[in-house]
Amino acid sequence: MDIRITTGARRGERPADEALGFGALFSEHLFAMDYSVEAGWHDARVEPRGDFRLDPAAAVFHYGQAMFEGCKAFRGVDGRVRLFRPDLHARRMVAGAPRLCMQAPSEAQMLSALRALVQVDVDWVPGAEGTSLYLRPTLIATEPFLGVRPSRQYRYFIIASPAGSYFGGAGLTPVRIWVERRDVRAPRGGLGATKAAANYVASLASSVKAQREGYDQVLWLDGQHHEYVEEVGTMNVCFVIGGALVTPSLSDSILAGVTRDSVLTLARERGLKVEERPVSLSELVSAHRGGHLTEVFGTGTAAVITPVGELALGEERLVIGDGAPGPLARAFSEDICAMQRGLKPDRFGWLVEVA
Numbered sequence: 001m002d003i004r005i006t007t008g009a010r011r012g013e014r015p016a017d018e019a020l021g022f023g024a025l026f027s028e029h030l031f032a033m034d035y036s037v038e039a040g041w042h043d044a045r046v047e048p049r050g051d052f053r054l055d056p057a058a059a060v061f062h063y064g065q066a067m068f069e070g071c072k073a074f075r076g077v078d079g080r081v082r083l084f085r086p087d088l089h090a091r092r093m094v095a096g097a098p099r100l101c102m103q104a105p106s107e108a109q110m111l112s113a114l115r116a117l118v119q120v121d122v123d124w125v126p127g128a129e130g131t132s133l134y135l136r137p138t139l140i141a142t143e144p145f146l147g148v149r150p151s152r153q154y155r156y157f158i159i160a161s162p163a164g165s166y167f168g169g170a171g172l173t174p175v176r177i178w179v180e181r182r183d184v185r186a187p188r189g190g191l192g193a194t195k196a197a198a199n200y201v202a203s204l205a206s207s208v209k210a211q212r213e214g215y216d217q218v219l220w221l222d223g224q225h226h227e228y229v230e231e232v233g234t235m236n237v238c239f240v241i242g243g244a245l246v247t248p249s250l251s252d253s254i255l256a257g258v259t260r261d262s263v264l265t266l267a268r269e270r271g272l273k274v275e276e277r278p279v280s281l282s283e284l285v286s287a288h289r290g291g292h293l294t295e296v297f298g299t300g301t302a303a304v305i306t307p308v309g310e311l312a313l314g315e316e317r318l319v320i321g322d323g324a325p326g327p328l329a330r331a332f333s334e335d336i337c338a339m340q341r342g343l344k345p346d347r348f349g350w351l352v353e354v355a
């Protein structure tokens with residue numbers, strides 16, 4: 001794929017690594033390319049970051065044909081810059097696009113695009129522990145047409161944001177989780193297995209409600225029985241029950257997380273028993289009563305591992321492991337972060353050097 005590169009004058013220095021937050025600050029360039037039925041994917045470019053001009057009738061504004069990815073570039077202690085499992089992120093967008101009737105670039109095109117943008121904005125990859133360049137590949141429908149059918153024009157773009165530690169605090173800070181027993185993030189047969197923007201808007205009201213009640217995020221249950229655990233916030237969820245690592249089996253209402261896959265791989269490597277199966281609320285309550293539910297944590301690119309210190313089930317409060325991060329959550333977090341920073345060998349071939 002030919003990528004036209006136009007660099008702009010530097011707009012200034014990026015903040016010190018210690019001052020980085022999440023998602024509010026962006027690097028100087030973006031990658032974009034466009035699709036039409038006649039030309040296919042064309043006009044691949046890296047250019048100075050700026051506003052898009054889109055027709056107000058563009059399909060993305062009306063019928064929600066929009067999906068995204070989130071992956072990271074890390075600066076290793078050796079100064080080299082590497083992407084973490086970018087192939088899985090690209091494959092997930094390729095796999096999800098047909099459910100939204102969208103055209104996606106190929107996996108190879110997405111990988112070239114990531115590489116090109118990171119190379120141009122390489123100075124924006126921070127190096128301190130816990131920092132990264134967060135990359136946001138996004139696919140939107142751009143055809144100006146109000147008829148209800150799949151758009152015939154798309155734009156794929158990537159923006160980049162230097163990121164500190166996701167939750168602001170240092171290290172692993174346990175979160176308090178409110179169990180959502182009424183609203184649903186994604187029903188069976190819906191969009192839940194894709195990173196559709198629509199899944200995020202479906203989740204906002206519950207998350208606002210949970211925060212008003214003093215919780216950080218929501219535990220999502222299945223849409224039919226409101227009994228089986230699906231995900232936590234915008235993360236996959238893992239439980240340690242009687243020493244085994246238990247996580248809900250994937251379905252069309254659960255996103256197949258890259259971090260979930262990494263954690264399951266590390267758990268198997270350690271010889272832990274790994275169970276991918278339905279997990280009910282009643283199982284969790286009785287395992288907690290019996291003292292067998294020793295850890296709960298979320299997995300996702302943004303924070304890697306997020307320990308859950310408390311689950312609020314109506315009036316009942318399940319405090320997990322005295323509210324402190326558990327040993328497995330700590331071990332998985334340390335192991336993945338050490339590989340990402342090049343402090344430990346990349347023993348699974350998860351890192352792709354780009355600069």
Ligand SMILES: *Cc1c(COP(=O)(O)O)cnc(C)c1O
Nearest residue numbers: 234235236255257258259300301
């Ligand atoms: C992005 C996302 C995750 C985490 O996936 P990773 O690939 O590990 O970042 C989990 N659940 C949902 C709903 C998500 O959107």
